[in-house]
Amino acid sequence: xxxxxxxxxxxxxxxxxxxxxxxxxxxxxxxxxxxxxxxxxxxxxxxxxxxxxxxxxxxxxxxxxxxxxxxxxxxxxxxxxxxxxxxxxxxxxxxxxxxxxxxxxxxxxxxxxxxxxx
Numbered sequence: 001x002x003x004x005x006x007x008x009x010x011x012x013x014x015x016x017x018x019x020x021x022x023x024x025x026x027x028x029x030x031x032x033x034x035x036x037x038x039x040x041x042x043x044x045x046x047x048x049x050x051x052x053x054x055x056x057x058x059x060x061x062x063x064x065x066x067x068x069x070x071x072x073x074x075x076x077x078x079x080x081x082x083x084x085x086x087x088x089x090x091x092x093x094x095x096x097x098x099x100x101x102x103x104x105x106x107x108x109x110x111x112x113x114x115x116x117x118x
Contacts, residue, residue, distance in 0.1 A: 006109040013105060014059055021064040024088070039089035040069065043082045043099045052110050053080065056103055060084055 028035050047053050057068045065087035072081040082099075089095040 003109055003112050006113070010105050010109040014062075014102075017102075018063055021066075025064045036087050037090045039086050039092065039095060041084055041086065041089065041092060041095045041099075042072070043084055043096060045080045045082060046103060046107060048080075049110075052107065055110070056106055057082065059102055059106065060099070 045053065045056070047056050053071070057071070060066050060068045060082070067085045069083040069085055072083065074080070084095070084099065086095045
């Protein structure tokens with residue numbers, strides 16, 4: 001069930017992130033030299049429903065500089081993972097931390113506060 005207030009907060013936060021990353025990408029294109037550090041990371045999901053997984057995939061892909069490449073669904077039914085391409089992944093840990101923050105905010109909107117990691 002969607003928590004309306006948290007969903008609104010998430011959409012506003014995502015809009016801000018999209019604008020911030022678009023500005024970063026635009027600045028990088030317009031200035032000499034490139035500050036890119038491309039990387040592909042595997043991100044284990046806490047999201048479990050089709051809605052949550054589709055929402056996190058869409059949120060990642062709509063953000064400039066990131067792209068969801070695919071999802072790994074183990075046959076044994078264990079945790080699913082996303083493969084995400086980052087244009088600005090200067091560290092693996094930093095890229096994963098950004099994805100964890102996004103997922104935590106999304107799960108708060110779908111599950112409510114305090115239930116983000118369950």
